[in-house]
Amino acid sequence: MASPDTPIDSGHRLSDWFDERLGARDLFAALVHVRIPANARTFYFGGVTLFLFGVQVVTGTLLVLYYKPTPDAAFDSVKYITSVVEFGWLIRSVHHWAANLMIVFLVLHLARVFIQAAYKYPRELIWLMGIGLLAVTIGFGFTGYLLPWDQRAYWATVVGTEIAGGVPVVGPALLDLLRGGADVTDATLGRFFGMHVLVLPLLLGAFLVAHLTIVHQLGLANPRRPTPRKQAVTRTPTVVVPGTTPERLKPFFPNYVLDEAIAWAAMLALLVVLASMLPAGLEAKANPIETPAHVKPEWYFLAAYQLLKIVPRDVGIMAPIVGIAILGLLPFLDRNPEVRARKRPLALLLGLVVAVSVAGLSVWGYYS
Amino acid sequence: MQPTSVDRATSGDPATTEDLSRGIASPGRRRFLRAALSFSVVSTIAMILTPIVGFLIPPKSSGGAGVGRIPVGTTADLPVGNGTVVAMGSKPVIVVNTTAGIKAYSAVCTHLGCIVAFDPTADAIICPCHDGRFSPTNGSVISGPPPQPLPPIAVAVEKDQIFLVSG
Numbered sequence: 001m002a003s004p005d006t007p008i009d010s011g012h013r014l015s016d017w018f019d020e021r022l023g024a025r026d027l028f029a030a031l032v033h034v035r036i037p038a039n040a041r042t043f044y045f046g047g048v049t050l051f052l053f054g055v056q057v058v059t060g061t062l063l064v065l066y067y068k069p070t071p072d073a074a075f076d077s078v079k080y081i082t083s084v085v086e087f088g089w090l091i092r093s094v095h096h097w098a099a100n101l102m103i104v105f106l107v108l109h110l111a112r113v114f115i116q117a118a119y120k121y122p123r124e125l126i127w128l129m130g131i132g133l134l135a136v137t138i139g140f141g142f143t144g145y146l147l148p149w150d151q152r153a154y155w156a157t158v159v160g161t162e163i164a165g166g167v168p169v170v171g172p173a174l175l176d177l178l179r180g181g182a183d184v185t186d187a188t189l190g191r192f193f194g195m196h197v198l199v200l201p202l203l204l205g206a207f208l209v210a211h212l213t214i215v216h217q218l219g220l221a222n223p224r225r226p227t228p229r230k231q232a233v234t235r236t237p238t239v240v241v242p243g244t245t246p247e248r249l250k251p252f253f254p255n256y257v258l259d260e261a262i263a264w265a266a267m268l269a270l271l272v273v274l275a276s277m278l279p280a281g282l283e284a285k286a287n288p289i290e291t292p293a294h295v296k297p298e299w300y301f302l303a304a305y306q307l308l309k310i311v312p313r314d315v316g317i318m319a320p321i322v323g324i325a326i327l328g329l330l331p332f333l334d335r336n337p338e339v340r341a342r343k344r345p346l347a348l349l350l351g352l353v354v355a356v357s358v359a360g361l362s363v364w365g366y367y368s
Numbered sequence: 369m370q371p372t373s374v375d376r377a378t379s380g381d382p383a384t385t386e387d388l389s390r391g392i393a394s395p396g397r398r399r400f401l402r403a404a405l406s407f408s409v410v411s412t413i414a415m416i417l418t419p420i421v422g423f424l425i426p427p428k429s430s431g432g433a434g435v436g437r438i439p440v441g442t443t444a445d446l447p448v449g450n451g452t453v454v455a456m457g458s459k460p461v462i463v464v465n466t467t468a469g470i471k472a473y474s475a476v477c478t479h480l481g482c483i484v485a486f487d488p489t490a491d492a493i494i495c496p497c498h499d500g501r502f503s504p505t506n507g508s509v510i511s512g513p514p515p516q517p518l519p520p521i522a523v524a525v526e527k528d529q530i531f532l533v534s535g
Contacts (some may be wrong), residue, residue: 018470065416149422155482155497157496158480158481158482159480159481159482162480162481163480166480176425176426177424177425179426180426181426183458187426288455288476288483289453289454289460289483290483290485291482291483291484291485291495291496291497292496293485293496294496295482295496295497305498306479308479308498308513309498309512309513310497310513311513312513312515313480313513313515316513326420368499
């Protein structure tokens with residue numbers, strides 16, 4: 001029998017001490033000891049996006065210790081981080097790649113939810129919060145892009161803010177608000193820095209808490225059967241919908257959490273490999289009176305860039321905004337209760353047309 | 369201490385019903401309190417938002433195009449079939465020596481604000497962002513997405529000196 005002074009006993013006493021004051025065991029049990037449909041296939045896209053956001057918080061906090069948000073100093077401070085600071089190249093490149101991968105996994109997560117119809121009743125709000133997260137993530141890409149103050153950063157921001165300025169009615173005020181004046185100047189850099197490191201992280205945190213709280217409350221969607229209307233939503237296997245077999249469930253913890261942890265570890269390895277083999281670059285310092293030849297935006301803005309080349313300005317500006325609005329309203333537009341992919345040919349065909357169009361425009365923009 | 373109507377309500381005092389019904393029966397007071405509370409909430413929100421919005425709107429800048437004559441260089445620096453971009457105050461201007469004489473236009477593309485450049489091989493003013501093309505002789509759109517021509521800028525040549533004239 002262990003004496004009262006053994007380490008195991010001390011450990012228990014310590015955790016008991018905290019539990020009595022925090023109720024942490026109950027909280028932990030309520031958070032992770034839930035059951036999910038045995039046939040749920042998330043491919044860990046959402047969880048990986050969350051992990052990448054965590055990476056951005058850590059690397060971004062480190063970068064801000066050396067970065068100077070003024071036109072005279074920004075470019076040199078980024079150069080200093082990359083070439084002088086110990087592991088600066090790694091931290092900056094991981095930040096760069098995690099930003100890109102965050103967009104990739106967010107889009108994959110969105111595609112998975114669309115194909116499995118997990119946006120349908122009662123999960124409309126989860127989808128809306130997800131669209132909010134997509135918008136904030138694009139905002140992160142847009143504001144973070146200017147910070148190195150190189151030619152590509154500067155001109156991408158000129159074009160991007162002009163696009164915002166072309167929105168009917170509110171455009172001119174929006175342009176003024178974004179740029180902090182008529183042109184892209186030190187005022188713009190200050191505003192973008194403030195948005196990137198403070199406003200957007202707080203906004204993303206709020207959307208994330210709402211998104212995950214509702215996911216926790218409703219549980220993961222079953223990709224084979226819709227959630228019945230006007231009945232209490234439950235994750236216990238005891239309630240059986242008339243005419244169906246009981247839903248097979250599995251524990252979220254540790255089964256799902258362990259798989260998720262493996263996906264996160266793989267992602268961390270991928271980040272280090274990408275950052276080492278393809279480190280983030282830096283072009284010439286921004287020159288407000290010379291646009292470099294063949295300047296192009298980041299890959300995730302290439303479709304919008306190409307669209308602006310081939311259609312009238314107003315159409316090119318409004319098309320992506322209307323597209324995202326329709327995407328946000330999808331749960332309210334698609335009234336079909338069916339969730340199985342093979343029984344929703346029209347929805348999947350429309351989704352495929354949109355995906356192929358965006359991919360086609362991006363490839364065209366890349367090679368044009 | 370005198371019991372309040374709420375105390376009495378919870379204790380089952382018969383006077384309570386009377387007190388409460390009197391409260392409910394005075395919709396005027398209730399309406400007034402609701403209006404006062406709404407006004408208070410709205411004015412508090414306005415009080416917080418006014419300085420925030422005011423702070424976010426940037427002050428009007430005094431910068432812009434310079435006034436007067438801005439030297440560009442000599443005609444020898446800019447032979448026929450060549451162009452250059454110069455700053456006129458904070459505004460970039462493209463100056464091109466064409467067969468029809470020396471012309472100057474705002475160098476800000478009318479599509480999405482990139483800075484245009486003269487391409488001698490294409491004999492056109494080209495925007496590198498979305499491939500908009502303008503005529504060097506009159507600034508009109510030759511091809512691409514720009515919705516309007518480049519605005520002309522007055523240019524003067526005195527002896528061999530080229531000047532931009534503004535103001």
